[in-house]
Amino acid sequence: MPDIDRAPGTDDPESDGRAGLRADCGNCFGLCCVALTLTRSADFAINKDAGKPCRNLQDDFRCGIHTRLRSEGFPGCTVYDCFGAGQKVSGETFGGRDWRSAPESAQRMFEVFPVVRQLHELLWYLTEAAGLAPARSLHAEIGRTLDETERLTHRDADALADLDVAAHRDGVAVLLSRTSELVRATAPRKKKRNHRGADLVGARLSGADLRGGDLRGALLIAADLTGADLRLADLIGADFRDAELSGADLTGALFLTQSQVNAARGNGATRLPESLSRPSHWER
DSSP, X not given: OOOEXXXXXXXXXXXXXXXXXXXXXXXXXXXXXXXXXXXXXXXXXXXXXXXXXXXXXXTTSOBTTGGGTTTXXXXXXXXXXXXXXXXHIIIIITTTOOTTTOGGGHHHHHHHHHXXXXXXXXXXXXXXXXTOGGGGGGHHHHHHHHHHHHHHHTSOHHHHHHOOHHHHHHHHHHHHHHHHHHHHTTSOSSOOOBOTTOBOTTOBOTTOBOTTOBOTTOBOTTOBOTTOBOTTOBOTTOBOTTOBOTTOBOTTOBSOOHHHHHHSBOOTTOBOOTTSOEETTSOO
């Protein structure tokens, strides 16, 4: 995870019940630096196959250029978020046995990591949904789904590798969509445009009133959202790479993640949900 500054109102980031869903690189065996495939691009300076350690990974499982990732051509690494799956797989699933000292477990560990990462991402969304008052009628169902998803993360390595995580994710997605509809219905009455999955690459949306809008999966790459109002907008899966969020208001935005925020550009006037932090590379 990149270095981040605490945004206003986020003095206690663990108070929202998602402490275990935040990456703890000090208790992980550098899994994202090994298990994942890197493709040379504007985000990564090299090609790397899954299962092969990144050239920047040190013997202590830390990144050798952590403070220089952006300048060295690895901005994608500053955006990636495992939602705490790294420490879960390293410490619990494999009992603290790392892939270097126990090479026989390496392949299975690298297979399990992305599965747990998806489950932890779902836990992030479900935990948020469980605290949304307008979705009170769904809280019991959300709670059951949250518990079920948590139980799945505690399975052994073989069971996790065999898990149909896509099917589970689809079921959760329906529940989150129902939650979103209830919450967005509380936004000021106006025509709420549906931008779900829309191609808004480079769109000029400066000052736009997007309150209560559906922006799920929208492509907002390099979009100008300066001063835009995104309160109560559903942002799950929206691509904010290089989007300009200076002065934008995202307080109360639904299902926004640190990874999305890290991928965007912003400044000291950008307002974020209390669960998220201001990236250190943003303008002051």
